[in-house]
Amino acid sequence: MLTQEQAADIFDRIRRFSSADEVEAIFTGSRFALTRFANNTIHQNVEEENSIVSIRTNFAGRTARATTNQFDDESLRRAVTASEKLARVQVADPDLLPMPTADEAKAAGEGARATRFFEGTAAIAPADRAEVVKSVVSVAAKHKLTTAGICSNSESREGIFNSRGLAKWHHQTLAEISVTMLAENSSGWQKSNSPDVRKLDAARLAETAAQKAVESAHPREIAPGKYTVILEPSAALDIVGFMFWDYSGVAILDQRSFLNDRIGTKLFGENINIWDDAAHPLQAGSPFDGEGMRRQRVQLVENGVVKRVVYARATARKMKNSEYAAKVGPIEPTGHGFPLPNEMGEMPMNIVFEVPEQVFGGTENPRSVEQMIASTERGVLVTRLWYIREVDPYEKIVTGMTRDGTFLIENGKVQCGVRNFRLNQSLISMLSNVEAMSVPVRACGEESFDMVVPAMKVREFNFTEATKF
């Protein structure tokens, strides 16, 4: 895998091959391994290593990108030529800025951050992953269940260099375990990931998934309708993740955001506070954006009021000169841009829901899912959501299904499993109806990016149909 020194050498060669006004190179590389199991057997097991350089050239307002995974001179020359050819034929874009300098890319208060690289995660071998799977299978066997899932580890590097002197590098690891337990007519699921494999507990995940499969056996069909629901953290992140594309300056300028004409208004409940914070100790990922700008900590929602959106450099400048400038809160580059050129601009992808410790206490303010269940007279506990898609972009209605452990709660106890529901739910009304939140945790799902998010107890959650299982 490429080192920072090798990348710097490649960038020097790219600069020599280019006649552009400015040149940028983004390097991404990883060594990735994933062991997949189903029917209590490892059935797929893969390893790969790849590195990519993506070259952007600028000619006075015209820019384009070309990518290759080969680093010989001929391949690099071809990529540089392709990028320049794509750029030269364009009409100049007055909004395109010069590439940032190293000074500009720094953020105020920038300091050392805890490492996200762990040797123990990088060193996991195929035999180690097989042992993890064996332990999960043994839990399945103990409960007379069938299991399926993954155990993976990766080591990745990400770097950006530009001809104005910017040079940034990030190195991290990630380990992930996902477990499904299947019974005759029910299932349970758990998933967790971390840069540090020592934070993962495969046996606990397997036991929890197994318990859900056993307890949801022979699910009852109950009528769809509006229920109090408890969304476990993975379910909460998968559904709320669908709104964060809209917390973007470009989305406002394009008038495709549900926040158009709503920034500064109280859109959600008083208890909703949302940050984007790449440096949060439970977050992962690189500290810089697609132009190399330092990712800043930004409060998006304060006590239910949408305070602001995030900005790439060019978007901030454009917004300042737009008709919306007075209506969108603070406007400044926040280090959330995608690699240029792109249509989407920027997006917050290190979301942290803030739930102050002092709010917990008593039955009204449970700190755990168990306490939430105990305080619920009648409701539905949701382990996982699936196939969520946007139905209405401005009311932010999304549809989707529950999956792998959906339970009826009555009188403070889980009573039985229920058949899975289809939801059609506005995220605006959902986040206005959050009765309680647990302690936020690092969570991962399948539909949205990883977040620091609590379990949520939500009233009047809208289930419109039930399926056959």
Next chain:
Amino acid sequence: MKNAAHLVLDAASVGGVSYADARAVSIRNRSLTTKNGRVGHASESESLGIGVRVIADGAWGFAASADLSRSAVEAAAVRAVEVARASARVKRENVRLAPEPAAVAEWTTPYKVDPFTTSVEQNLDLLLKVDAEMRAVGGVTLAETGMNFLREESWFLSSEGSDIHQTKYSTGAGYTAYAFAGSEIQKRSYPNSFGGQWQNRGYELIDEMKLVENARRVAEEAVALHQAEQCPEGTATIILDGSQLGLQIHESIGHPIELDRVLGMEANFAGTSFLTLEKLGHLRYGSELVNVVADARQEHGPGLGTFAYDDEGVAAQLTPIITKGRFTGYLSSRETAHTIGAERSGGTLRAEGWNRLPMIRMTNVSILPGEKPLSLEQLIAATDDGIYMETNKSWSIDDKRYNFQFGCEIAWEIKHGKRVRMLKNPSYSGITTEFWNSMDAICSRDEWAIWGTPNCGKGQPQQVVGTGHGASPARFRNVRVGSAYS
């Protein structure tokens, strides 16, 4: 590239390895977009590498390398064997491959114009003309266009003697007009949403799509939707256009017939299937008019699932999936064929690239057109009371592929055989088998087209591949509509 594949196979030929194959792949892509009169995204990419798949000690291993040097590809082979031996620590039985004759072949997607020979200026000029047409319509607040070309050249070699060289081309383009007003965002897309129309063809596809000619109408419809009535909630007769029916096939037929899903191999991510093995040959999937095939052969047409050989060297085939409404076939591979008593794989294994393990994917899963001549306008004229829906806006289905809900961009109410008014925010939902059994009319060959779904995701790590779906407009009775907004 081919030499690298030979080196890998040699290096993988060690004790305990009963099978090995190597896929060396070179991928080239051009991607262009515009937004509101400017270039949004302009990029080209190349990716080269090799993947090696082995069965050692009766279990699978796979490793991939972008480095094609002798030492790197030999190391990849060694890693694949090591990975397979680790897999064997948690196995119940040895992998069984259905027999397949070794193939030596060359094949290239038929095309008239290699899209990579067209100039970027020409591509952008067309997209910007479309953009200008859309933005000429008052009320359009955002205009987006896109065009993509893909060329994938692969060399497949196996320890059984196969040696297959294929070059596949895909081309796609489309656009969307958005209109934001009041408290509503409406949009219209052409020729389809989420990337437009895609086929395994050359630039001639772009020339045939009449992109500029349709741009103003599409933009006008986006604006007009703001004045349209909301799609009612209740039960209705619906007619779906071909592109929406293609996606309906994809989600409620294409995915549930994947045999790996049926066997539980996708249970942790993509899900399983209601189509358990005992249903083969017995289940009444749809009405007598429902005839569906999975057909990867060139003669089916230029779908994104058209090829000569799949990614484990099995020749392209036609598999009857639903015959006169009865469920008759799954999508299978060499590893899974024996579970349905088949002597040979159905030839559906495909990988996203050199660094991914091939898995069962839809080829071209298509509904056959009606035999009696029937145009869309004739079908509408023959409908007393219904809703005609066009172009997908949202799609969702449960993890066994039973309960689905689709939203479309636009609809028209039909009364006494005529479109009487436009409806906004149309949606419909149902249970897969109930829905297909309610189909009582399908348009004939003149209305039939192969639609491309370029973004089908499956597997862990997730792989995105393109699939094809031939469809013509069809009518369904007693369908629940409008529940997305209930």
